Structures are given as C-alpha cells and as structure tokens.
Amino acid sequence: MGGTNQSSGSEFLLLWLSRKSKEQQELLFVLFLSMYLASVLGNLLIILAISMDARLHSPMYFFLRNLSFMDICFTSTTIPKMLINHILGSETISFPGCLTQMYFFIVFINMDIFLLTVMAYDRFVAVCHPLHYTTKMTPQLCALLVSVSWVVANLHALLYTLLTAGFSFCADNRIPHFFCDVAPLLKLACSDTHISEMVILTEGGLMTITPLICILVSYFCITCAVLKIPSAKGRWKAFSTCGSHLAVVSLFYGTIIAVYFSPSTTHSAEYDIVASVMYTVVTPMLNPFIYSLRNKDMKGALRKIMGRKRDST
Template sequence: MQNHTRILEFLFLGLSDDPEQQQFFFRLFLGMYLIGTLGNLLTILAIGFDSRLHSPMYFFLSNLSFLDLCFTSTTVPKMLVNYLLESNAISYPECLAQMYFINAFGASDSILLSTMAYDRYLAVCYPLHYGTVMTSHLCALLVAVPWVFAHLIAMVHSIFIDQLSFCTNNKIPHFFCDINTLIKLSCSDTHINEMLVLFLGGPVVLIPFICIVISYTPIVSAVWKVPSVQGKWKAFSTCGSHLSVVTLFYGTVIGVYFNPTSTHTSHKDMIATVMYTVVTPTLNPFIYSLRNNDLKGALWKLLGLKRFFKR
C-alpha cells in the first residue's frame, strides 16, 4: 500500500508549555497513575482470591478495573516519559497505536458500565430470578461482546485515519493522539472520518448511557419502597457510587466529542478529557470498594490486615 503520510512523528503541545506547570502536572499525574494502578490491581486480586466474591457483580467490577488499568496506561506513561525526557515527540506508528487502544478501551468501558447497570437492575428488581438469568455463560458473553465490538470500532477508525495525509503541521494540541485532533491536522478530505466518529462513536456512548438511565429508573423506584430507612440509605449509597462514575464518565465524553461548540483542543476540552481518561479510572476502585464491606474485607485479607477490619 502507498504510504500517504509524509510526517514521521508528531509533537504534543500538552497541557502547558510552562516548565513549572509541567513539573506540577508530572507530579500530579504520576501520583494519580500510581494510586489508580494500585487500586485497580488490588481490586482485581482481591476479587480473584476471595471465593465469596465470585459472583456476577464482582466479575464485572474486576473487568472494569482491568479496563481502567489499560485505559490509563495507554496515555499517562507516555506523557510522563515525555516530561522526563523533555521531549514531546511521538512517532506516527506509536500515535496510531495509541489512538487505537484509547478508542478500544474507552468503548469497552462505556459498554461495560451499561452491563453493570443491567446486572444491578436484575439483582434489585428480580432477585428471585437473578441466579437463573445471570449465568456464568451470560456473564462471559456480556464481557466478551464489549471487547470484540470496541476493538472492531477502533480498527475501523485506525484504518481510515491511516489513509489520511499529514503534510506540514505535526503539532498535536493535546497530551495524547486524539482521533478528532488527528482529523483536524490532516490535509486531505476527512468527511468520511468525521462521519465515522458520529456513526460509530455516537451509539457506543449514547446507547449505553440511555440503557443505564432505563435500568436505574426501576431500581430507584424499588429502593424507594424499602421500608427500612437504613436499608434504603445503604441501597441509595451503593447506586449513587455507580451513578457518580457514570455521570462523570459520560458527561465529559459527551461534552468533548458530541458538543457542537467543542474544538477538541481548547483548555476546557482538555480538562474534560483528563476527567474521563485519568480521573475516573483512578477513582473507580475507591468509589466501589469504600462502599462495599465484602470488598473491603477481601482487600484487608489480601493485605494481611484482616484483624483491623470490622464489619
């Protein structure tokens, strides 16, 4: 195939060109990455080693932690290395690969969040039928489908981006290879790429979000009917943790990619991007574990500190 790319590498403009601010961002993102990585790894290990947590809800949670771990590892390490080496360069193949995995893990994350909402809907609204409906085969299918579907979407985007020409401008006004930013840098016709972002990216974000809203409407109604105030509060706090993650993730994604006024390169858009690529994956394990006594007990047991944990 003919190589349409004249540029061999791109240059990230990053979040700031001020050296002092860059040092601040380096410490901030390094700390968040280490905390998020540790939190997600501990969640996966705790669920894997504790047989009491081998249930659909925790199976989905461990997959979410793995996805979050992969998602942040796609962007943050490269940004940290660039800060250390004082080099903002990324080769064209690396940029294409980074864009592929960002799209794949982001789409998988979006679909999996709706799967978790469906699981909670069955558990709360149909508890007697939950065990017969949510079988191990269905759980595996509900996890495999997002992975396959998301990677197919990412592959289509990567193939069509690779057909574009990049002539003279190789400066990416971002801290990673964002698909919309690359489309804007191209000096060839990008109408097909822009349509693909809407027709492939739109359903991956909007359909799961709508499914989550539909799933949580009867859940809230069922929880409201719980006679015990303590039981009602416990159920609302558990649902609220999931909804807070959903709101933060989908709110920032929709604001960046489906807002007509978005430039994809403004300071406000980059902050929103940091929220769903770094902040949300970092917070997920703590939001879910801090409100779950069974998971907290498994974590303390894994760390050998079970005697300090009281239910």
C-alpha cells in the first residue's frame, strides 16, 4: 500500500487470528464458535423464559431481559465477522465496516454498563425501600430508564465514531486484534490525535466510572440496610437477591478496567486481547448461567420451556 494516505474506501486487516498457527486457528475457531452459540442460545432462553412466565413480569426481570438482548447484540457485533473471515480465508474489513463495527460495539458495551447500573438501583429500591418498591419502580420509569440509556449510548458511540472518521491513516493498516476498537485505530492514525485522545479519555472515563460509582453507592446502601436485619436468614435472603448481579458486575467491570484503565506499559497486546475476549464473549456467555443457577423462579421458568419443547417433539 506504500506510504499513501488512506481514504474512506481503504481496508484494514484484522490479524490476531491469522497470526496463530494453523492448529491454533482451528482450535480458536471452534472455541469462539462454541462460545458464541452458547451465548446466543443461553440469552435467548432467558428472554423466552421471562417473556412466557407471568411471575417474571417485574422490573428486575424486565432489565434482565434487556441485558440478555444486549449481550446477544454485543457478541454478534464482533465474533461473526472474525469467524466469517476465517472461513473465507480473509483478514480484511473495510473502513466503513470498521467504523460501523466500532459504533455498535460502543453502543452495546455502554448499554451493558447502563443496564447493570439500573439493575443495581432496582436492587437498592427493593432492599432499602421494599414497601415503596411497586410505587417507585413503575413500568413507565423502567421504560424511561432503558430509553435514556439507549439515547446516551448512541450519542456516546456517535462521538467516538465521528472522531475516528476524521483520522488520516497511512501505510500501516494492520490491526493486531479480532475487531475494530478505538485504541488500535488510534495507534494506526498518522494525523494528530492528541485532542481526540483527550476527549475520548475524559468522556469515556466519565461514561464508565460514573455508573460504577452509582453501583458501588447502591451496594453500600444495600449492605448497610441488610446488616440491620436481625435474623441471619433474612440477611442471607437479601444478599442472595443481589449475588448474581454483583458477580456479573465484578466480571464485566474487572476485564474492562484491565483493558482500558491500566497502564499500557504493564501488559502486552495479547493480554489486552485475552481481557477483551473475557468481556466480549465470556461474560455474555456466563450471564445466563449466573442469573439462572441462583434464581429459583428463573430455573422454574426454564424448566417449563424445556418441558414444552420435549412435549412438542
């Protein structure tokens, strides 16, 4: 490609998988395909279970159903392209395709963050204000919280995409990753990205840290309220309703912080990719298991679905 400046019609090369040996490529292809199918199937079952069981038509499960839908979209933004490229023996992704992938990746990762925050608020109201739960967490408020999350997530993604679209890319079009993310594209840009990096760091930090602070404050209040419950059984029951959500938050935020907020000098590019796999593939795949294994109502609804499937065969 020489040293010419790349236009919007250029291509990028997603090289992470192709840099592996043939045996590793086949193993990783099967592994990613299996995890993707497990993630989609598991989250679809969660959506069906909540939709078909009237007992699960509550704010907590409304948010969980939305989270499952986001997880399907989240994994579908990155993994299928990598799998298709492997099947076709290709490494390329067009510049518009790269920006589109990055846009939806940012939308869905932010929707995951916002939904986890809203779910923490829902647990806070349920534990700290149980007598007022139904009057506070109305269907209108739940729909409003999800709608506002959608708007903010799309505006956030649009800002990042417009900033990236203004970069000039020179000879090197190789991305050592399996999808288009902001950080690898910043490294490839040959134009001055200092202002864009400052905007991305500041705005992105606020969009990530602010929800985390809200979650931590919610759980601090929940912990204080639970510790006031006189019986050990009551305390355990209150904590158990929050355990699944807290496990998902810890796994999701832990890997995001490892990728985006730890010094780049302390880890390799392969470390970033492994951490990215954790929150783009592993966490969405584990969420259905985390939420269903610790929840009697969810397990009952899933049994009903599986029973109907067996009866129909």
